[in-house]
Amino acid sequence: MKVLKTILLCGLIAGWISPCVEAAEIQVPADYTTIQAAIDAAVTGDEIVIADGVYTGDGNRDIELRGKAITVRSENGPENCIIDCQGTNTELHRGFYVHEWEDSTTVIQGLTILNGNTSSGSGGMMDNGAGIFGYNGSPKIENCVFQNNKSASGSGIYLIHYPVTQLSPDHTEDTPDKIEADIRNCHFENNTGRNSLNLSYVDGGIVENCIVINQHSENTVRGIEIGSSDVDVMNCRVTGLSNDSGQGVGFQISMSQGLYVNCVVDNSNIYANGGGVQIGGGSPILMNWLIANNHYGRSGGAVWLFDESSATILNCTVVENSFGLEGGGIDCHNSYPIFRNCIITDNSPSSIIETGYSILTITNSN
Numbered sequence: 410m411k412v413l414k415t416i417l418l419c420g421l422i423a424g425w426i427s428p429c430v431e432a433a434e435i436q437v438p439a440d441y442t443t444i445q446a447a448i449d450a451a452v453t454g455d456e457i458v459i460a461d462g463v464y465t466g467d468g469n470r471d472i473e474l475r476g477k478a479i480t481v482r483s484e485n486g487p488e489n490c491i492i493d494c495q496g497t498n499t500e501l502h503r504g505f506y507v508h509e510w511e512d513s514t515t516v517i518q519g520l521t522i523l524n525g526n527t528s529s530g531s532g533g534m535m536d537n538g539a540g541i542f543g544y545n546g547s548p549k550i551e552n553c554v555f556q557n558n559k560s561a562s563g564s565g566i567y568l569i570h571y572p573v574t575q576l577s578p579d580h581t582e583d584t585p586d587k588i589e590a591d592i593r594n595c596h597f598e599n600n601t602g603r604n605s606l607n608l609s610y611v612d613g614g615i616v617e618n619c620i621v622i623n624q625h626s627e628n629t630v631r632g633i634e635i636g637s638s639d640v641d642v643m644n645c646r647v648t649g650l651s652n653d654s655g656q657g658v659g660f661q662i663s664m665s666q667g668l669y670v671n672c673v674v675d676n677s678n679i680y681a682n683g684g685g686v687q688i689g690g691g692s693p694i695l696m697n698w699l700i701a702n703n704h705y706g707r708s709g710g711a712v713w714l715f716d717e718s719s720a721t722i723l724n725c726t727v728v729e730n731s732f733g734l735e736g737g738g739i740d741c742h743n744s745y746p747i748f749r750n751c752i753i754t755d756n757s758p759s760s761i762i763e764t765g766y767s768i769l770t771i772t773n774s775n
Contacts, residue, residue: 432452432453432454432455432456433451433452433455433456434455434456434458435447435450435451435455435456435457435458436458436460437457437458437459437460437464438460438462439460442468443464443466443467443468443469444457444459444464444468444469444472444481444492445467445468445469445472445473446468448472448473448474448475448477448479448481449475451477451479452477452479453477453478453479454478454479455477455479455480456479456480456482457479457480457481457482458482458483458484459481459482459483459484459490459520460484460490461483461484461485461489461490462489462490462491463491463493464490464491464492464493465493465495466495469492470492470493470494470495470496470502470503470504470525471494471502471503471506472492472504472505472506473505473506473507473508473509474505474507474509474511474515474546474548475509476509476510476511476515476546477511477515478514478515479515479516480515480516480518481516481517481518481520482516482517482518482519482520483518483519483520485519486519486552487519487520487521487552487553487554487596488521488554490519490520490521491520491521491522491523492504492520492521492522492523493523493524494522494523494524494525494526494539494558495524496524496525496526496527496539496558496559497526498526498528498529500526501526501527501528501529502525502526502527503525503526503527503538503539503540503541503542503558503560504520504522504525504539504540504541504558505517505522505540505541505542506538506542506544507541507542507543507544507546507547507548508542508543508544508545508546509545509546510545510546510588511543511546511547511548512547512548512588512589513547513548513549513589513591514549515546515548515549516548516549516550516551517541517548517549517550517551517553518549518550518551518552518553519551519552519553520553520554521553521554521555521556522540522541522553522554522555522556522558522565523554523555523556523557523558524557524558525539525540525558525559525560525564526539526558526559526560527539527542527559527560527561528559528560528561528601528602532561534569536560536561536562537560537561537562537563537567537569537607538560538562538563538564538566538567538607539558539559539560539563539564539565539600539602540553540555540558540563540564540565540566540600541555541565541566541567542563542567543566543567543568543569543588544569544571545569545570545571545588546588547568547570547588547589547590547591547611547614548591549591549592549593550566550591550592550593550595551591551592551593551594551595552593552594552595553595553596554595554596554597554598555595555596555597555598555600555605556596556597556598556599556600557599557600558600558601558602559600559601559602560601560602561602561603562602562603562604562607562634563602563603563604563605563606563607563634564597564600564601564602564603564604564605564624565595565597565600565605565606565621566592566595566605566606566607567606567607567609568588568590568607568608568609568611569607569608569609569610569611570587570588570609570610570611570612571610572586587612588611588612589611589612589613589614590608590611590613590614590615590616590638590640591614591615592606592614592615592616592617592619593615593616593617593618593619594617594618594619595618595619595620596619596620596622597619597620597621597622597624598621598622598623599622599623599625600624600625601624601625601626602624602626603626603628603629603630603631603634604624604630604631604632604633604634604661605621605624605632605633606619606621606632606633606634607633607634607636608634608635608636608638608640609636609637609638610636610637610638611638611639611640612638612639613638613639613640614640614641615640615641615642615643616633616640616641616642616643616645617642617643617644617645618643618644618645619633619645619646620645620646620647620648621633621645621646621647621648621650622648622649623648623649623650623651624647624649624650624651625650625651625652626652626653626655626657627652627653627654628652628653628654628655629652629655629656629657630650630651630652630655630656630657630679631650631657631658631659631660631661632647632650632658632659632660632674633645633647633659633660633661634660634661634663635660635661635662635663635665635667636661636663636664636665637663637664637665638665638667639665639666639667640665640667641667641668641669641670642660642667642668642669642670642672643668643669643670643671643672644670644671644672645671645672645673646672646673646674646675647659647660647672647673647674647675647677648673648674648675648676648677649676649677650674650677650678650679650703651677651678651679652679652680653680654680654681655680655681656679656680656681656682656683656709657677657679657680657681657683657705658679658683658684658685658686658687658709658713659674659677659684659685659686659700659703660672660674660685660686660687661686661687661689662686662687662688662689662691662693663688663689663690663691663716664689664690664691665691665693666691666692666693667693667694668693668694668696669693669694669695669696669698670695670696670697671696671697671698672686672695672697672698672699673698673699673700673701674686674698674699674700674701674703675699675700675701675702675703676702676703677703677704677705678703678704679703679704679705679706680706681705681706681707682705682707682708682709682736683703683705683709683713684705684709684710684711684712684713684736684740685698685700685703685711685712685713685727685730686698686700686711686712686713687713687714687715688712688713688714688715688718688720688744688746689714689715689716689718690715690716690717690718691718691719691720692718692719692720692721693720693721694720694721694722694723695720695721695722695723695725696723696724696725697723697724697725698722698725698726698727699725699726700712700725700726700727700728700730701726701727701728701729701730702728702729702730703730703731704730704731704732705730705731705732705733705736706732706733707732707733707734707736708732708733708734708735708736708740709732709736709740710736710737710738710739710740710741710762711727711730711737711738711739711753711756712725712727712738712739712740712746713740714739714740714741714742714744714746715742715743715744716743716744717743717744717745718744718745718746719744719745719746719747720744720746720747721746721747721749722746722747722748722749722751723748723749723750723751724749724750724751725748725751725752726751726752727739727751727752727753727754727756728752728753728754728755728756729755729756730756730757731756731757731758732757732758735758735759735762736756736758736759736762737756737757737758737759737760737761737762738753738754738756738759738760738761739753739760739761739762739769740762740764741761741762741763741764741767741769742763742764742765742767743764743765743766743767744767744769745767745768745769745770746769746770747770747771747772748769748770748771748772748774749771749772749773749774750772750773750774751771751774751775752774752775753774753775754775
């Protein structure tokens, strides 16, 4: 049954009272049998509430939000509300495709998205984002689970901003040209692909209280990858990362000025080169990290810096990481990082490697 909820937007403006706006609570499947049908019927401010169950088939996968400021949420949490995309290598499907400049006024909340598969092997953009693919769209995503999804990159979530000036030469000043991440309390487990969460050219925002468990790839693998995005990342963990060949890192941070606080990378098993966190260029700040008990088959560093990175690393613990050939706690190549109040110990075969034109500043650290 559709329920109307009155949102009081009434105000006295120079003696004139604005009208009240009523928002609907739309029930799936009671009001509309599919999630997409409910979204198509919704207007600004509506809440689409999805009852307990497993949702499959057309209308319940490859879902588009139509640029609407609405909330799509479960009735009783992600453990009870599952979108099963039923994707395969020949039948490609994802959970959501978000591409109409949605922002945090559009909300996806409390859903499990599983068995998305967008890995066609073509190498194109649409190979990414088997759970949620945001192409110039970035809704608020909270309390969601992404499980057993497969894509080239961003097997759970992939967000990318393409400047409108490149997409449309006829754009106007009113055309949105910015996306910000707002991803909180999400769980990524047993997904396959380059990474579980990928943010590229995102203009700001936050990733908070997220965990990546057992991300796997046949080749290069990361847990969380932040590229040319000034996003803050708080209280996140990558654990159990693995691959069959190539390199792997828990966090890949490239050309970022963001703040990264209270993160953990542990218990990874990487075939070749790797690191707990790889920082390429930029000047991010890392505080209160734990990088521990990771194994890499060849070379690298638990903290691996390159491309003239000037990262600041504070109050971090880097312990018991091992490399098969050469590597250690820090591998610094052509970079200028600052380490303060850090514990860097029991990494093998060495503690610190400096190559190229590096200037490594370490104070009050073991």
